[in-house]
Amino acid sequence: MKRIFSGIKPTGHLTLGNYLGAMRRWVEIDQHRSDALFSVVDLHALTVEHDPARVRRLSRQAATLLLAAGLDPERCTLFVQSHVDEHARLSYILECTATDGELRRMIQYKEKSAQARGSGESVRLSLLTYPVLMAADILAYGTDEVPVGDDQAQHVELTRDLAVRFNQRYGHTFTVPRATHPPVAARVMDLQDPTSKMGKSHEAGAGIVYLLDDADVVRKKVLRAVTDSGRDVAYDRAARPGVTNLLEILAACADGDPMELAGSYSSYGALKKEVADAVVEVLRPVRERHARLAADPSYIDEVLRKGAERARGMARPTVDAAFSAIGLLPA
Ligand code: TYM
Numbered sequence: 001m002k003r004i005f006s007g008i009k010p011t012g013h014l015t016l017g018n019y020l021g022a023m024r025r026w027v028e029i030d031q032h033r034s035d036a037l038f039s040v041v042d043l044h045a046l047t048v049e050h051d052p053a054r055v056r057r058l059s060r061q062a063a064t065l066l067l068a069a070g071l072d073p074e075r076c077t078l079f080v081q082s083h084v085d086e087h088a089r090l091s092y093i094l095e096c097t098a099t100d101g102e103l104r105r106m107i108q109y110k111e112k113s114a115q116a117r118g119s120g121e122s123v124r125l126s127l128l129t130y131p132v133l134m135a136a137d138i139l140a141y142g143t144d145e146v147p148v149g150d151d152q153a154q155h156v157e158l159t160r161d162l163a164v165r166f167n168q169r170y171g172h173t174f175t176v177p178r179a180t181h182p183p184v185a186a187r188v189m190d191l192q193d194p195t196s197k198m199g200k201s202h203e204a205g206a207g208i209v210y211l212l213d214d215a216d217v218v219r220k221k222v223l224r225a226v227t228d229s230g231r232d233v234a235y236d237r238a239a240r241p242g243v244t245n246l247l248e249i250l251a252a253c254a255d256g257d258p259m260e261l262a263g264s265y266s267s268y269g270a271l272k273k274e275v276a277d278a279v280v281e282v283l284r285p286v287r288e289r290h291a292r293l294a295a296d297p298s299y300i301d302e303v304l305r306k307g308a309e310r311a312r313g314m315a316r317p318t319v320d321a322a323f324s325a326i327g328l329l330p331a
Pocket of ligand 1: 005006007008009010016017018019020021022023041044133134137138146147148149150151152155185186187188189197198199200
């Protein structure tokens with residue numbers, strides 16, 4: 001059976017981008033066709049300025065939302081990254097495999113470090129080494145496929161490079177994974193700025209639909225989405241980024257084809273109304289189940305405890321093999 005691994009970092013409230021780009025496929029497809037692990041990757045949330053209490057809250061909320069979205073702990077392994085030491089152990093070994101130059105080339109590092117410097121903050125070293133920890137997350141489990149949105153493609157490429165390099169130098173240890181992306185909505189854009197990604201860590205919330213927004217708020221955000229200067233509804237990412245984003249969201253929610261959908265609307269207003277309805281309907285059950293699950297924190301704790309135990313057992317042999325291959329004396 002294929003091994004699948006993916007993760008989500010608790011740096012903010014989860015968004016429609018996380019849902020359509022990643023979570024929904026984990027729930028509907030991945031957990032049924034593979035031996036799948038999904039992780040709330042909390043160590044990754046420490047790479048930028050953070051409030052400890054907030055990270056703890058968001059980690060629990062992310063785990064609850066993943067269950068609310070439909071991950072079934074009987075079918076997949078759901079756990080919190082920091083509960084499994086193997087990630088940090090392997091990360092160091094991979095730091096001894098990666099180069100400074102290749103990490104400095106990562107787009108997200110360039111963007112986020114520039115942002116931090118711009119606002120007078122120092123750049124944490126972990127922001128630079130973050131993709132190595134991500135590679136460790138993936139390689140520790142002998143992962144074949146990594147279902148992610150478009151923005152993670154470069155990090156998975158690096159993971160592949162590190163696996164191949166390590167295997168060549170020290171003997172075959174790691175499975176070389178590949179990224180998979182959803183056919184539509186692999187990059188959901190901000191509704192107020194359709195040239196930038198809808199991201200949970202962004203400050204302003206008007207262009208971001210959060211999974212826990214109530215229906216009225218979702219509707220308002222979609223109806224106020226920035227559209228383009230043309231009038232006809234056309235699917236064209238470069239010339240019509242706003243409308244194209246709405247068509248992608250609708251296509252993802254309604255399992256349709258964005259180009260075909262473009263032909264069904266004669267005005268932006270009609271399209272927006274349909275998108276608002278579709279998003280509200282997709283999020284409604286998630287929000288309702290979240291409310292029920294959040295009322296029972298001991299259930300969530302138990303799921304995460306069992307998940308971490310299972311994950312530890314799966315990662316240990318590979319990480320031990322990497323320690324041994326690279327020249328460390330067995331304990
Ligand atoms: P994160 O937490 O930013 O996002 C989690 C998942 O959601 C996808 N995503 C989007 N998809 C479409 N449109 C968007 N606007 C959008 N925003 C986010 C992301 O592509 C991702 O699949 N580095 C990762 C977390 C991570 C990871 C891993 C993922 C750590 N270790 C190992 C896979 C495997 C991240 O920051 O995702």
